[in-house]
Amino acid sequence: xxxxxxxxxxxxxxxEVSCWNPFDNYGEEYDRAADKYFGSNRRPTIEETVAxxxxxxxxxxxxxxxxxxxxxxxxxxxxxxxxxxxxxADMMICFxxxxxxxxxxxxxxxxxxxxxxxxxxxxxHPTVQGFLPYDRMAWPIYEVIAEYKLPxxxxxxxxxxxxxxxxxxxxxxxxxxxxxxxxxxIDFPDIQIVIAHPSxxxxxxxxxxxxxxxxxxIDLSGWSPKYFPPQLVQYANTLLKDRMLFGSDYPxxxxxxxxxxxxxxxFKPAVHEKILKTNAMRLLGLGxxxxxx
Numbered sequence: 001x002x003x004x005x006x007x008x009x010x011x012x013x014x015x016e017v018s019c020w021n022p023f024d025n026y027g028e029e030y031d032r033a034a035d036k037y038f039g040s041n042r043r044p045t046i047e048e049t050v051a052x053x054x055x056x057x058x059x060x061x062x063x064x065x066x067x068x069x070x071x072x073x074x075x076x077x078x079x080x081x082x083x084x085x086x087x088x089a090d091m092m093i094c095f096x097x098x099x100x101x102x103x104x105x106x107x108x109x110x111x112x113x114x115x116x117x118x119x120x121x122x123x124x125h126p127t128v129q130g131f132l133p134y135d136r137m138a139w140p141i142y143e144v145i146a147e148y149k150l151p152x153x154x155x156x157x158x159x160x161x162x163x164x165x166x167x168x169x170x171x172x173x174x175x176x177x178x179x180x181x182x183x184x185x186i187d188f189p190d191i192q193i194v195i196a197h198p199s200x201x202x203x204x205x206x207x208x209x210x211x212x213x214x215x216x217x218i219d220l221s222g223w224s225p226k227y228f229p230p231q232l233v234q235y236a237n238t239l240l241k242d243r244m245l246f247g248s249d250y251p252x253x254x255x256x257x258x259x260x261x262x263x264x265x266x267f268k269p270a271v272h273e274k275i276l277k278t279n280a281m282r283l284l285g286l287g288x289x290x291x292x293x
Contacts, residue, residue: 001059002090003287009059009280010255012153012196012221012247016043018076027073030161030169037163042251046084049250050092058255059091061284063123063153069101070130070171078109082117093284095121095153100131100138107140114148120284121145125155126175127162133175134183142188151192151283153219154181156206157199160252178206185213192283194245197222203229210240217283220275221247224258225265233266241271245279 003009035041044052046062053060062085064076078096085094096119098106113119122145126133133154145152156178162169178195179202185193194217199206210216218240220228236244248258259276267275281287 001093001284001286003059003277003281005057006059006091006277007057008246008255008259008276009061009284010053010221010248010250011061011194011245011280011283012219013049013053013060013062013250014252015046015049015062015064015076015081016251017045018080019045019047020077020080021074024074027071029165030071030073033163033165033169034160037160038252040252044251046081050084050088053255054088054091056256057091059093059280060250061093061095061121061280063095064097065123065125065128066097066099067125067128067130069099070128075099078113078119079117082113082119086118093120095119095123097123097125098141099129100124100135100141101129102141103137104140107144110141110144114144114150121151121153123153123155125159126180127155127159127171127173130172131175133180142184142191146188146190149190151194151217153194153196154178155197156181156195157197157202177202178209181216182209182213185209185216189215191215192217194219194283196247197249198228198232200229203232207231207235207240210243211235217243217245217279219245219247220262221249221258222252224253225262225267228265230266236275237266237268237271241274242279242282244271244275245283246276 066075082094085092096113162171248255
């Protein structure tokens with residue numbers, strides 16, 4: 001990634017449409033409920049997303065969510081995202097997503113994605129994937145991630161997926177309490193764990209875990225910064241300023257809207273560059289930040 005040419009790095013963007021696989025409408029009721037919840041049905045292709053970020057001179061980390069076991073929906077291929085990242089290596093990085101229910105087969109896939117496709121980290125969504133982060137079922141995949149000393153992003157807090165559906169679509173919010181990541185942080189100190197989103201209703205738990213465990217970070221995606229809890233802004237300005245990361249959750253929120261609101265949300269000017277860019281450079285092992293780390 002050519003960080004010198006980028007004004008920021010967005011560590012949390014989603015691939016929404018596959019151009020490799022045929023359209024799969026199985027479980028589309030989750031999409032319709034999410035559209036209603038978020039007030040948006042924007043679903044760009046990977047190419048359209050990359051073009052948008054290139055125009056804005058913002059780097060991006062992109063991933064899908066493999067929830068084949070819980071939702072029965074065909075995932076967007078990790079390899080499709082990885083190929084786009086290779087073609088746009090100056091400003092894009094691919095993270096993989098593997099359903100933890102795949103166990104050792106998932107671990108084999110993780111290794112292949114790293115060694116053959118250049119994947120630089122992984123994304124998990126405990127609510128949508130239907131697992132508890134500390135469940136030993138996921139250990140084989142974690143072991144591969146730790147072996148290569150790569151980061152892993154975990155969804156935390158409320159989920160718009162399933163919101164308003166009968167029984168919440170059967171999805172359990174309790175799986176995404178960030179404190180459930182503590183065993184993972186202890187047993188896998190070589191994994192840099194990123195807690196995604198303001199973790200409502202468990203924001204204080206996320207802050208406590210990040211303060212206590214030096215391999216835990218927080219990405220600020222999924223909400224406009226103008227709605228952030230005050231304690232999140234407080235710690236981003238002080239004790240956790242080196243482990244807070246810019247993330248938009250695109251296409252839910254555009255990076256330009258997030259950055260505009262960020263500039264007006266009470267973050268000290270001294271932490272702007274850290275949150276928007278240099279913290280992500282350290283996490284991802286990019287450029288001068290890698291040497292400093």
